[in-house]
Amino acid sequence: MxxxxxxxSGLREKGLLQGWWNRLAMMLFISLxxxxxxxxxxxxxxxDIGTGARGTALGSNYVSMGxxxxxxxxxPAALARVHQKQITTEYSRLYTGLSDGSSLSQYYxxxxxxxxxxxxxxxxxxxxxxxxxxxxxxxxxxxxxxxTPKVAIGGALKQLYHSFGVPSMVVDNNGNIxxxxxxFFAQNGNSNxxxxxxxxxxxxxxxxxxxxxxxxxxxxxxIALNPADHEIVPRKVQMSLAYAAExxxxxxxxxxxxxxxxxxxxxxxxxxxxxxxxxxxGDEIAVRGSLATGSREFxxxxxGAGYRINSIELDYAFVFNLSGMTPGNTMGTHRFSLTYQFxxxxxxxxTKAEPKPKPPKQSEMPEGYxxxxxxxxxxxVLPRDVEIQITxxxxxxxxxxxxxxDFSIGVVFDSDYDGVAxxxxxxxDTPFGVKVDERGCAATQLDSHGNPLPKKVxxxxxxxxxxxx
Numbered sequence: 001m002x003x004x005x006x007x008x009s010g011l012r013e014k015g016l017l018q019g020w021w022n023r024l025a026m027m028l029f030i031s032l033x034x035x036x037x038x039x040x041x042x043x044x045x046x047x048d049i050g051t052g053a054r055g056t057a058l059g060s061n062y063v064s065m066g067x068x069x070x071x072x073x074x075x076p077a078a079l080a081r082v083h084q085k086q087i088t089t090e091y092s093r094l095y096t097g098l099s100d101g102s103s104l105s106q107y108y109x110x111x112x113x114x115x116x117x118x119x120x121x122x123x124x125x126x127x128x129x130x131x132x133x134x135x136x137x138x139x140x141x142x143x144x145x146x147x148t149p150k151v152a153i154g155g156a157l158k159q160l161y162h163s164f165g166v167p168s169m170v171v172d173n174n175g176n177i178x179x180x181x182x183x184f185f186a187q188n189g190n191s192n193x194x195x196x197x198x199x200x201x202x203x204x205x206x207x208x209x210x211x212x213x214x215x216x217x218x219x220x221x222x223i224a225l226n227p228a229d230h231e232i233v234p235r236k237v238q239m240s241l242a243y244a245a246e247x248x249x250x251x252x253x254x255x256x257x258x259x260x261x262x263x264x265x266x267x268x269x270x271x272x273x274x275x276x277x278x279x280x281x282g283d284e285i286a287v288r289g290s291l292a293t294g295s296r297e298f299x300x301x302x303x304g305a306g307y308r309i310n311s312i313e314l315d316y317a318f319v320f321n322l323s324g325m326t327p328g329n330t331m332g333t334h335r336f337s338l339t340y341q342f343x344x345x346x347x348x349x350x351t352k353a354e355p356k357p358k359p360p361k362q363s364e365m366p367e368g369y370x371x372x373x374x375x376x377x378x379x380x381v382l383p384r385d386v387e388i389q390i391t392x393x394x395x396x397x398x399x400x401x402x403x404x405x406d407f408s409i410g411v412v413f414d415s416d417y418d419g420v421a422x423x424x425x426x427x428x429d430t431p432f433g434v435k436v437d438e439r440g441c442a443a444t445q446l447d448s449h450g451n452p453l454p455k456k457v458x459x460x461x462x463x464x465x466x467x468x469x
Contacts (some may be wrong), residue, residue: 014196023276045162045223046136046233049215051108051126052090053315053337057304059290061252061272064202064240069112072122072142075238077200078111078156079120079144085343086112087193092334094456097331105129113162113343114420119154128312136421137161142198152202160223160233163191184226194221196233208244215235234259248276256294268294299323360467416440426452 144154
């Protein structure tokens with residue numbers, strides 16, 4: 001006996017239809033609706049085949065490399081990197097040129113917005129379709145925020161909905177074709193809805209190294225049409241390390257783990273790279289790609305490119321499988337994305353406001369003691385090192401994250417704290433708190449003509465020679 005298993009349908013031969021002829025008629029329907037099961041390892045419903053052109057080109061390493069609304073579908077913690085209102089769309093044709101003429105497509109629409117008290121809120125809708133035979137839809141709502149200068153956390157809630165097209169005929173045991181609905185769909189319906197959750201963490205290990213970890217579908221929701229069946233969306237764990245090299249080059253390496261339909265643990269290793277250039281007009285171009293290999297001889301390559309014009313970014317990615325559905329069987333997968341950023345640039349608070357230190361408690365003094373009316377502050381010493389933080393509000397029109405080579409810092413020294421820089425201060429040792437002129441000199445440091453007193457006076461005593469007066 002043969003057993004057919006579609007993406008998420010939970011159909012089994014025993015409960016599919018009554019009688020051989022009914023099964024024969026449904027086999028045609030199921031063979032079409034299950035066509036896409038073999039496209040990517042024959043996993044269950046809501047198999048993650050990537051979202052957005054840029055995210056797909058960088059593979060699972062978008063867990064650590066993402067910095068836009070697409071992070072909602074990869075690692076919600078990376079939403080903390082979104083500092084401006086952003087909307088993104090995607091249209092993809094999957095495995096074009098299939099011999100049976102099937103059309104597989106995916107659409108995505110996402111929106112993100114920094115909120116006043118700190119993090120970034122995002123929402124998105126993603127839909128996958130196999131002609132009129134099968135539809136998947138994912139609604140997502142996520143949030144990411146920096147909880148320290150180096151650590152961001154995030155989470156997302158998802159509604160998972162899928163439905164099957166139902167044939168309008170049945171075949172009885174005698175081979176007679178009649179109009180109607182097959183018993184399985186009549187009893188269980190043709191759609192189901194489940195709910196799931198994702199969690200993510202982003203950690204800036206150093207200035208150039210970032211670690212990202214995400215866990216998707218933590219609760220492993222059951223999406224089978226028949227409640228008695230057990231067809232779950234498996235939990236997926238992804239870990240990625242990104243390295244920001246010189247000359248606007250970013251490298252990534254990652255590992256993904258999830259459970260397959262045969263209860264085996266599948267692993268995928270991915271390497272990614274992205275290189276960008278700034279043009280003379282202020283625009284930016286980028287090329288990117290990834291290679292992935294994993295369990296059950298899975299191998300896949302992706303190449304892509306992007307072009308940014310002011311606040312608009314266009315991205316493209318081409319996916320070609322090196323095993324399974326190879327380029328010889330299809331014309332590959334083509335993805336197109338459009339992203340638009342608008343509104344004022346803001347930055348989520350990276351740390352909570354630290355409480356102001358309380359003044360030391362004044363100890364009791366003997367009766368009759370009076371503290372000085374105006375205590376003189378001690379001479380302050382310049383710090384040996386200073387931590388400087390630059391936020392996007394201070395850099396107008398900067399749409400992308402900053403790197404070391406993108407800016408320079410000038411340091412001005414004022415040793416006596418009188419408001420005049422050392423290289424212009426003609427009286428460098430002014431007492432602290434004394435009013436000075438534009439030359440950095442107090443009244444006591446000027447002669448009768450208003451000129452600065454000498455910084456150094458040498459007095460030489462000569463011996464008195466006998467006979468001289």
